[in-house]
Structure formats: C-alpha cells, structure tokens
Amino acid sequence: MAKKRSLLSRWWFWLAMIVIAIAGSAWLAYGESATRTSEVATAYAARVGCSCRFVAGRSLEDCEKDKLEGMELVSLSENAQSRSVTASIPVIASDTARYREGYGCVLDKWDH
16 A cells, blocks of 8 residues: 555656646746737837827827737826826836937836
8 A cells, every 4th residue: 555655646746747847848938928028018008108198299098099909908107297108017017108308208228
C-alpha cells in the first residue's frame, strides 16, 4: 500500500509540473505581448484624446467616439486644470498626455 501511495503522489507531482510548464510557456509566448499591446493602446489613446480635447477643442465625450475598433477597454479621463488626458485599461496599463503650448500633446513618459 505504501508503494502504491508513493507512486500516486509522484504522478500528481509530475502532472502539476507539466501544467506549470505549459502555463509558463503560454505566458512567455502571449502574456508579455498582451501587456505590451495594452501599453501601446493606452499611449495612443491618451495622445489622440489629448489632441482631440485640447487642440481641437472638442468635449471628451465626443473624443471617446473616435476610439478605434478593439479599444473598447480603454477609458479616457481628463484633468482640465493640468490640461491632460489619461487613458487606462484597469489593472494593466495607464498613460497620460499633457498639452504643451507650441508642442501639442506629449506623453508624460516621453517628456523629460
């Protein structure tokens, strides 16, 4: 009986290792790519939303209508005092673009 239990516990161990290896491989193949895509989407939406709001002078609600297909998860919010628009995908990515006189809208992470 003890030998059978030992064999069974090893079987579960190796099954768990295989599942972890498959999950890790999937994350390496697709997880990093999805995170990067989200960062690009929020940066794009922040810059375009800021230009729409502070260069074109449209309302943020009107600018929301211009989002590209596939960007439904990206939400826009504005800070009128700092003349900025933040685009975010909850828990995954967020970027802010600010209007600068003479330059238009610039992403915060590129404005050094």
